[in-house]
Amino acid sequence: GAVVSQHPSRVICKSGTSVKIECRSLDFQATTMFWYRQFPKQSLMLMATSNEGSKATYEQGVEKDKFLINHASLTLSTLTVTSAHPEDSSFYICSARTRRGRTDTQYFGPGTRLTVL
Amino acid sequence: AQSVSQHNHHVILSEAASLELGCNYSYGGTVNLFWYVQYPGQHLQLLLKYFSGDPLVKGIKGFEAEFIKSKFSFNLRKPSVQWSDTAEYFCAVNARSVNDMRFGAGTRLTVKP
Numbered sequence: 001g002a003v004v005s006q007h008p009s010r011v012i013c014k015s016g017t018s019v020k021i022e023c024r025s026l027d028f029q030a031t032t033m034f035w036y037r038q039f040p041k042q043s044l045m046l047m048a049t050s051n052e053g054s055k056a057t058y059e060q061g062v063e064k065d066k067f068l069i070n071h072a073s074l075t076l077s078t079l080t081v082t083s084a085h086p087e088d089s090s091f092y093i094c095s096a097r098t099r100r101g102r103t104d105t106q107y108f109g110p111g112t113r114l115t116v117l
Numbered sequence: 118a119q120s121v122s123q124h125n126h127h128v129i130l131s132e133a134a135s136l137e138l139g140c141n142y143s144y145g146g147t148v149n150l151f152w153y154v155q156y157p158g159q160h161l162q163l164l165l166k167y168f169s170g171d172p173l174v175k176g177i178k179g180f181e182a183e184f185i186k187s188k189f190s191f192n193l194r195k196p197s198v199q200w201s202d203t204a205e206y207f208c209a210v211n212a213r214s215v216n217d218m219r220f221g222a223g224t225r226l227t228v229k230p
Contacts, residue, residue: 034218043207043222044161093161095218106211106218108153110160 003027004096006109013084014117021079021112023094029074030096034106035067038091050077084116120144121210123221130198131229138193138224140182140208150191151209151218152182161207167191178202200230 003026013019023033032051036044048069050056056069066088068080077096081088093111124139142148152164165176172184182193191208208221 036220044220046219105163105166108161 004094004107004109006092006094006112008112009110010113010115012115012117015085016083018080018082019084019114021081021092021094021114023077023079023096023109025075025096025098025107028096028098028107030077030098031074032097033071033077034095034097035069035077035079036093036095038093038111044093047079081114084114086116089114089116121208121219121221123206123208123224125224126222127225127227129227129229132200133197134228136193136195136198136202136226138206138208138226140191140193140221141189142191142208142210142219143189144210144212146212149211150182150184151211152176152180152191152193153207153209153220155205155207155223157204164193164206198226198228200228202226203228 005024005026007022011019032049034049035047037047038044046059047062047067048056048058050069050071052071052074058064066082068082071077091111091113094109095106097106120143122141150167153161154164155161164180165174165182167174167184175181180193180195182191184191203226205223205225207223209218211218
């Protein structure tokens with residue numbers, strides 16, 4: 001099946017620093033990539049949607065200047081958490097969507113756990 | 118606005134018991150429906166999906182779900198659960214006219230051996 005990877009899987013940083021998380025679709029080209037955030041014991045919350053070569057669309061309440069998304073190619077999207085604070089500590093999951101035949105299917109990465117001290 | 122509701126936050130069952138997890142969505146248009154599972158310490162995996170056709174969808178590991186359009190529901194079922202089914206289950210809806218997927222709050226299933 002299709003594989004989506006994320007790097008790093010876990011990162012610990014100091015408050016005020018920036019962290020970049022990479023999301024790659026390994027064996028397919030993703031028409032659209034999504035970034036989600038999962039707080040402990042809660043569901044996934046969509047943060048933003050990005051299409052290759054265009055600006056990301058952010059969900060209401062998500063600061064686009066804080067969570068920078070770059071979708072440089074059909075297989076790579078990056079999320080940069082700028083000036084991270086402890087409240088940004090969370091589990092970030094990316095997802096990549098591709099069309100196979102007549103249907104779209106979304107594949108999820110393994111997630112990145114961010115801890116901001 | 119598009120939303121997904123999962124009625125049960127935590128379900129505890131004994132092995133061999135039957136399972137039904139509720140999922141309702143609010144959206145008037147055409148939708149694609151999904152159930153995902155997240156085992157402890159692992160990432161999301163697709164259990165099953167409904168796009169069109171037969172409203173009774175069979176997925177992996179003996180799970181099935183039934184789409185009832187009139188009730189805006191997509192409940193997940195399994196006739197006999199196993200201890201290894203202990204996980205978090207998420208219902209998700211993708212409205213075909215909207216470019217994203219919305220998740221329910223999740224239901225934690227604990228199966229006692």
